[in-house]
Amino acid sequence: MEEFQEGTQKRWIHLRNILERPGPFSRPEYVPSPEILEFLLTSCKVLIIGAGGLGCELLKDLAMMGFRHLHIIDMDVIDLSNLNRQFLFRHKDIGLPKAEVAAKYVNARVQGCQVVPHYCPIQDRSEGFYQQFHVIVCGLDSVPARRWINGMVVSLLCYDEDGVLDQSSVIPLVDGGTEGFKGNARVIVPGVTACIECTLDLYPPQVTYPLCTIANTPRLPEHCIEYVKVAQWPKDNPFGVDLDGDDAQHLTWVHEKAVERATQFNIKGVTYRLVQGVVKNIIPAVASTNAVIAAVCATEVFKIASTSLVPLNNFMIFNDIDGIYTYIYEAERKVDCTVCSNIPQLVTVEDPSKMKLKDLVELLRESPKFQMKSPGLTTTVNGTNKTLYMSTIGAIEKMTKGNLTKSLLELGLKDGQELMVADTTTPNAIIVKLAFKQSDTEMK
């Protein structure tokens, strides 16, 4: 009762006009009523993934749009270079967890708001955690993390015996991304619209420099820096640890060596800023683009949660390099998507006596369809579970390393064999089915 009265406060007049008055563009089945605002204020739960440039904006936007039961998850701490756009953080907060500082600030500013912070990787939370939300919205700069949460929301889908999707198991995912003055926002209805994995080819591959160029014919200052990073650092190991792009001492060393190398080749232009950019793979970022993309995402969360308007279907592109430009289109589902299609993933093997396990691992890493990071493979041979290869756990890596150079036949794998493939890009193992072009009977 108390809460209901709160919905009538003058403060909410903006949302009330939108939600309680019929509109010509509202969904035809939408019934305007004060209950919708009440739902947003008291029951609707939204998860924000990432408390960075987009995350800070999303938290503010959603809190101002009547959402109170907000959770925000981020594993990072605040860095000085965040302060030009991550506006919930101050200089004194450097080193503190982003999620916690952001939650505290918004709870203090927006009366009634109850943001719950989670200072951990998204992988640390279980299905049960993710299941509690009505909508999940991502402000991430990492593609693997996006793929992971996408795999999670798809895995939460329930189908009945006839294969009909149980609508109550659907948690819409709203995703935003920015780079400089460009950005995009998208709405994913798992099991219904294209998912992250369906459109994996939209993410440009990271800039890499061919090894032979950086070693033998460097031409750009970037080539010199990359050489120091990938060749000189592991060889000299000046500090006895891996290169840390956030350690000024490390960067200074790389800078010094890169300048030396550049001088040797008469290449100009190695600066400290460039060293930082190459070593840390820095993506330029500015407050305005983050504000725009986060707010587009928040508006879509509002449409979905209130059911008042049809959400974006399903992809928006933004660019304000030349004037202000936006474009929307419908990204299409991939019929054989590794995550949302329910079709076992066939891998065609030309010759199982020649294909080594390492070739299969390579294929899972390199093919545009899988793009895995460090796939771990297990299967069942003669009724017992067998780990073929796993690189993420040291002891098992050692034990299974020998399998890499064995052929699929030598490992006892058959045509039609199903392999369970685990990877950091997905919360659940993907089933890969081997299809031998030459069946074993034809073999000598």
Add this chain to the structure above:
Amino acid sequence: MSSPVPKSPEQSEKSRKYDRQLRLWGDHGQRLLENSKVCLINATALGTEILKSLILPGVGSFTIVDGEKVTEEDIGCNFFLEYESVGLPRAQIATQCLLELNPDVRGDYIDETAEHILSNTQNFFKNFTLVVATGVSEKVLVTLSKHLWECNVPLLVCRSIGFLGYVRLQIKEHTIIEAHPDSESPDLRLDIPWPALQEYLDGVNIEQLDQKEKNHVPPPVILRYYLNKYKESHEGKLPEKRVEKEALKQMIRDSGNSEEGKQRFVLDENFEQAIHYANSCVTTRAVPDHVQVILDDDCCTNLTQSSSSFWIMCAALREMVEAEGALPVRGTLPDMAADTNSYVTLQNIYQKRAQQQVEVIYRRASQIARNLGLSQETITESEVKYFCKHSSELHLIRGTCIADEYQKTNLDLTAYLEDPDSLIFYYVVLRGLERFIGEFNAYPGQFEDQVEPDILKLKGVIGKLLSEWGYSHALREERVYEVCRYGTAELHSVSSILGGCAAQEVIKVITNQYKPLNNIFIYDGINCTSASFCL
């Protein structure tokens, strides 16, 4: 032997804080931003969102002009106000909340309406780099627009209502040096090489190189070699048409080695790249139209003491173009397959030429400035460097005055009104909304029991506006209805979208980098679409 390494290459605290944006507009863009003074009229949710995205990247200072007191309604959509501040001056509270965002930014406020200041403090707005106005009435907007047009201070007007909004930029003259186009073809000058370049390029006989040398030679050398051969067999003419370029490309392709046992030619990467560059880099690089317009402009040909450094540099550039028939060379090469030594040698040839041309323009521009009686500092070498390097990206925008748009009886929308779904109709509806507020002193749909009657009234106002402009186009009625149901609703997320867009336009104007909106942007949050129009 290595050159001395600077003792402490680590950057200052400030450049570390701004690192992610300095990679976009550079230290020189940042300097302009930090020297700028922005005024915000009315600290609405939209207004504070705009300021937020200016304060974070480090605008020099801001001043808020707002005579309103904080209301409960404000708290519901404006993040930069506090619940406890209801009843206090909105300008003061917003200034306090915003200043927290960046200690490098100065901010102050005036607890007065813009209308009051316009009629009482003559030169108040003149001192700003740019003025942003939100939530102003039609009457104030017209006065303000006229005044700022006369003082030559850019004005950005922004409105957010329900799911809709617009951004309108009024700027008399805006010049852009770095437009940062998304993609650019390299500036190679293979058709008209200067002596040093020609000597290098023509010193290589591709066909006499051994295999190892062949796959190390830079693509421009390959392209130039076959271009010469092409010209020999085509009466000295350059390939211009598609088929002609294809013939040139085929010549390069035919030079490949036939792989043993196979019936196909294999090309090294540098030869492939030479073929790629053949599309865009063999025809004469004409001065782009948008640059020629600038060189022919009155401001360029008739300099005065009040001419900006941009126009003085343009006058020097004009002389160079007249003498040499081309813009200064950009001086940078994209990465291309080649061995280190040839690549670096070639790059140095381009760089040296660019540096020489910078010096010519710098000397000439300084001389012109002196002749005009201007001080030595008017032209700086570093500015000339950017100017020359980006001379093919120069742009000029001459805007229009908002007051004219409001006072004109024959606003020309003909081209836009053809399409009944065009977002220009929201411009018409929002103009109607402003007129409505002026006439009835309330928003349409502001009062619960007045929504239906207000729809009729608003339709009447819009119909009158259209007929004033001489149009009889029918408006999709739902659009009028939609705006009426909003009443005074300002949605925070929609204001945040518009705020981000508007702030970036301000930064473009201040830094003279990237092309700003010319001149009106309409956003439709219902469909996530937008459009820009020039009025």
